[in-house]
Amino acid sequence: MTFQKVVLKLQKFWEKYGCLIGQPYGLEVGAGTSNPHTFMRVLGPEPWNVAYVEPSRRPVDGRYAENPNRLQHYFQFQVILKPDPGNHIEAYLKSLRDLGIKAEKHDIRFVEDNWESPSIGAWGLGWEVWLDGMEITQYTYFQQVGGVDLDPPSVEITYGIERIAMYLQNVSDIKDLKWTKDITYGDVYKHFEYAHSVYNFEAANIDRLQEMFKLYEQEAIELINKGFFWPAYDYVLKMSHTFNVLDARGSVGVNERAANFKRMRELAKKVAYGYLAEREKIEHPLLKKK
Amino acid sequence: MKKNKDNLDLLLEIGTEELPSNDVWTAIEQIEEKIPHLLKAQDIKTGKVYIYSTPRRLVIDIKKAKNATDDQLKKLFLSLINSLKFEKTMRWIPNSQLIFSRPIRWIVALADDRLINIKYAGVKSSKISYGPRFLLSPKIKIKSVDDYLNQLEKHQIIVDHNKRKEMILKQAKALATKVKGRIDDDKDLLDEVTQLVEYPLCVLCEFDKRYLKIPREVAIMVMKKHQRYFPVNDSKGNLLPYFIVVANHLKENTNIIKDGNEKVVSARLNDGEFFYNQDKKHELEYFRPKLKDIVFHENLGSVYEKSERLEKISPLLAKIFDLNKKEEEELKRAAYLSKADLATSLVGEFPALEGEIGKIYAKKDKEKLSVAQAISEHRLPRFSGDKLPATKLGQVLSIADRIDTLTGFFAVNIRPSGSQDPYALRRSASGLAQILAKIDQDINLFNLFKQTNQFLPVTLKDKTVEDLVNFVKERIKADFKEEGIQDDIIKSVINGPMGENIYATNQIINELANLAKKDQFKKFVQAAKRSQNITKNVFLTEDVKKTLLKEKVEKELYQIYLKTKKSFEYFVKKQEFKKAINCYQDLAEPIEKFFDNVLVMDKDKKFQKNRLALLWQISQLSNQLFIASDLIVK
Incomplete structure (x- = not known):
């Protein structure tokens, strides 16, 4: 097959x-x-x-x-x-x-x-x-x-x-x-x-990626503060992928990893609450479809 | 209420989706422990109770229940299911907080051949059980309690876990013998695989001999931890290129199962070989500079810098822990290499082997054995309940690593709060305390932190060191509490004068906890408390004047005190606290007598003063070990 x-x-x-x-x-x-x-x-x-x-x-x-x-x-x-x-x-x-x-x-x-x-x-x-x-x-x-x-x-x-x-x-x-x-x-x-x-493993520019991680984070925070959780979520995903490349590049320690996870988690949480509030506001339309 | 006939046989089968094997075993333990109470609560007398289990069912088979009404039986069954607790639980039902290890999908509840109607987790009991997964769980009609075991066995389910265990052992041993090998006596693995199958079929499989060249630890890890196979050894304990799979199946498709499992293992070992060959090109030392790319913490530098600090504090620790010159050199070398394996490919692939790989590579490089051993031991303990370093060098290096982590994070103001402990500082502190508790030396925790933090890139204030000491003390308290030792004992010692000497703290707490199980504890505590209480406002004292001791009991007490004091202080100095406490016990009886027969607050001030002086001196003994007023007599 x-x-x-x-x-x-x-x-x-x-x-x-x-x-x-x-x-x-x-x-x-x-x-x-x-x-x-x-x-x-x-x-x-x-x-x-x-x-x-x-x-x-x-x-x-x-x-x-x-x-x-x-x-x-x-x-x-x-x-x-x-x-x-x-x-x-x-x-x-x-x-x-x-x-x-x-x-x-x-x-x-x-x-x-x-x-x-x-x-x-x-x-x-x-x-x-x-x-x-x-x-x-x-x-x-x-x-x-x-x-x-x-x-x-x-x-x-x-x-x-x-x-x-x-x-x-x-x-x-x-x-x-x-x-x-x-x-x-x-x-x-x-x-x-x-x-x-x-x-x-070899070519990714560590300094630049670390900078990007921070920039994506700033973008995500700003979007969340403005209430745009959908696009904010995209930036959380970009943070995550950037982090993963840094990780593969061998530049993330055990402790640093935990701290970065925490930063991403805080943002993901806010996105989740944003989504829940939006669904609530439009009265959970999918509940009515069967 | 309608009474049933005497001597009913009862059966409850809780049908679930696959339970984790640990959960099945803990459920069995809980049922064994709880069933007498639950039967008593329903006032039901019974004959024997049998407990069976598979990954998909928990079964209680109760013989000869007397005088039970249906109502009592329902309550019994429901309370039984409801009483089961699991370490990790899940919800699966909408709008319900009901939790279990995995979803409950069916319930069989019978009294002889009669259905007992209960409902739990949205499931109604019935007389239908379900067969093996590999046959897509066909329905099995259960006519009666008697019929149950036979019916299930007919459908290829061995409900009796002990029987399954025996089957596995017997089959596995026979297969190993076939290739002139044997299997490890590994109870944990056997327990686990027993609860991964409903009908065990052991299959002998092979892997390519060339994988015997990669570190044994890697192959064992792949087989045992990843795949739950039994590795096969020769009579000398050398690995053979075979392993035994415990499958959940009948005999007919052995070859398909064999092929599949062999492919999986060879892919995994192939990975291991690839990484090992990459690493092998270099000595362990080669990997050290690569640690520069691994961030430890942004304010505390890279792991490379951490390992440099460990090397730098080695001479200080060597002094503190009484190492000789040779050991000091070895410690330095081990510290230097301690983190290098983090940058190897093999640890990248098998992170759980951190330290272990360092040791293997260090040996390969002809480092001293003690150095190699310390490299692997410096990671210990990795989790609560893990083993501790066995060698002195390993202990000191592990201490060094923990000191660096703890002082470092506290210096940059990172401390655990509530459930948040992303850097696992609690575990570090607890591990540090556990190791110190094993080292028979008078080491002060505050000084230990104070003397070893000069190489941190940040300064550590005395106030922070104090916080850190208290943090470690909190971990010690929590660990003792978990062991089941009374709060008051823990507090009285840890808040006392020996609180910063971890070895002493442990010895004294353990000794008091031992004593607390015995009758003489009460007198012992009372003696210490009374002598302390009455003198707590006595600040300036003169020596006891022998001439002013007029009663017989006080003369006696004084004599015994003098004798006790000498040996007591000798033992305390030698850190032999068990013996010190034993000595102190000699005073308990005379002190009690003294209080019963002598009025301390004599009208004549000179007698009063002299008696207080005596008691004050006595209180100074127990005060060296614990705070008597914190102890509670029950």
């Missing part, structure tokens, strides 16, 4: 399940969680069921396109179910079946893995899903986002689609993954990966 087919099958499955099929956000994010489809929509009482692909960037994971399993830019397939429909694990296992992974032939396990994102003040409890020892999915019951208790809590399912596709195609190097019949993942991303790895 080609990589694109995996995406299409999952989209089709969750569309049938009743999800809105969303799109990536269009900024550098570390995970699908940062897309407002998740970060914002899990806040407040309104129901929200969505599935989308998110290109995700983890600068520290870059390996110059040499490592068979690691990339600094990869794709997540993200599903949010709010409120908890109760039967989602069965649904999830059925979605794997649509991809050709039959649970009865494999060792599929749900192993405790609690998720926390200190930069956006979010956490939840859940599992990583193992397919014969390989982690293929992150499964989380969100409890807090932006420091706000979620009611109702949402279910987040994050598929690692490259891993699943590699498994299905029985290839051991991500670059050999068939994106289409003729074109491989490596054809599309090899040079991109290499260039970004060089940038993240």
Whole structure:
């Protein structure tokens, strides 16, 4: 099954399940969680069921396109179910079946893995899903986002689609993954990966990025003070990505990391409150749609 | 209320989504502990109680419940579910604050073959249980309590965790033997995997021999911590290129499971090998300058500067901790190299191995063994309950690191507040205190901070040092409290004259806490309190005049005091507090007698003064160890 087919099958499955099929956000994010489809929509009482692909960037994971399993830019397939429909694990296992992974032939396990994102003040409890020892999915019951208790809590399912596709195609190097019949993942991303790895680890200008981090922060603060939380959120994401590049560049100490997370978390919190206030003001329109 | 027949068998199955294995074990402990009370609360007498568990179910099987009404049974079941507490909990139901470890999805509640109707977490009890995940959880109809275990086993679920544990051990040992190997006796891992499966199937897998060349710690970490596999050793304890997976499955698809797991491990080990090979090109020292790029804190410089400070305070600490010249040189070297592994690729990939990798690389570079050991130990303790450094050098280097962190952050006015402690200063302080408590030396905390902060890029005021001392004392209090030691004992010592000598503080608190479990504690405390109370306004005293001691009991007391004082002070000086406290106990009885038979406030001022002088001197003994007035006699 080609990589694109995996995406299409999952989209089709969750569309049938009743999800809105969303799109990536269009900024550098570390995970699908940062897309407002998740970060914002899990806040407040309104129901929200969505599935989308998110290109995700983890600068520290870059390996110059040499490592068979690691990339600094990869794709997540993200599903949010709010409120908890109760039967989602069965649904999830059925979605794997649509991809050709039959649970009865494999060792599929749900192993405790609690998720926390200190930069956006979010956490939840859940599992990583193992397919014969390989982690293929992150499964989380969100409890807090932006420091706000979620009611109702949402279910987040994050598929690692490259891993699943590699498994299905029985290839051991991500670059050999068939994106289409003729074109491989490596054809599309090899040079991109290499260039970004060089940038993240060697070329990124530390002083300038530190300056940018501060500038983005100032912009975010000013926007929040003016009440523009949507654009403010974009700058929080830019802070986060800038921080991650600095981290990959090896210029963030343990202590500095904690302090920066705190700065970003404070802002994410304010954005979350901004969103909640706005939804409240327009009387939670999605509550009325069913 | 309608009475049921005598001797009902009861069953409660709480069906959940996969519980973390730790939560299953703590739930079992709680049920064992609570069930007698809960049965008593409902006034139900029973025969044996069996507790079973899998990741997806907590099961209580109660035999021969007598004279229980349905109402009592409902209350029993509900109170049982409701009594379970977990360290980390979650909500999943809209508009509800109900919490559990993971969502509850079904409940089976039976008395013999009859359904007991209860509702919890929005779930109504029924006679339907659910089968294994890998069969998409088919419904299992349970006819009666008797039927339960059989039905589940028929559906490939072994509910008895002890049985699963035995199965795993037996299978794993047999597989290891096949390749002339053996598995570690690792209780934690076995406990964990037992609660990761409902039907255990051990599978022997292999990895490429060449990965045996990377540091053993890395391979072990990948297998045990990341993948929960059992590594296989030869009879000498050398790693073999095999591991054992405990899968949740039946036999038929072993090959698929084997292939999958082998791929995962070889990818991970391949990563490890890649980083190890990168690091291997250099000596540990090579990585030091790279620490300049790692910020410790913007006002306290980089990690490189931190490691320089550790090196600079080494001679000072060597003096304070009585190290000889050779040890001092080794400490300096270890301090110099202590942080270098932070810049290696392998620590970048496996951060939990910080220190450990430093040690391995230092050994490879032919550094002294004591230096290598100190590098790995200076990280300890990393978390509450972690092991402490075992060598003197490791202790002192860990102390150095913690002093630098604590004085540094306090100097730039960063202190934990409420739940906010982003730099983990509480953990640092607690670790520092734990190590000092192990070093039998009279070391004053205030002086320790005061003498070692001169290399910080910021100045540390005396007032800040005082704050820091109090901060550490607060951690000591909190740690003792967590151990279950009474507040009054902790306070009386830590606020007393020995409060800044951490070794003494620990010894005295522990000894008092021990004594508090015994009968003589009451007399001991009373003696100390009374002699202190009555003399608390006595400032200037003269020596006790032997000629003015007229009663027999006061003469006796004086004699015993003189004898006790000598040995007491000898032991205090030698920091043998257990013995000192033992000596002091000799005074308890005579003091009690004295108060019972002698009027201290004699009308004749010269007798009064002399008796107060005697008591004052006695009070000066206990005052060297603790504040008697803080102690409470129960």
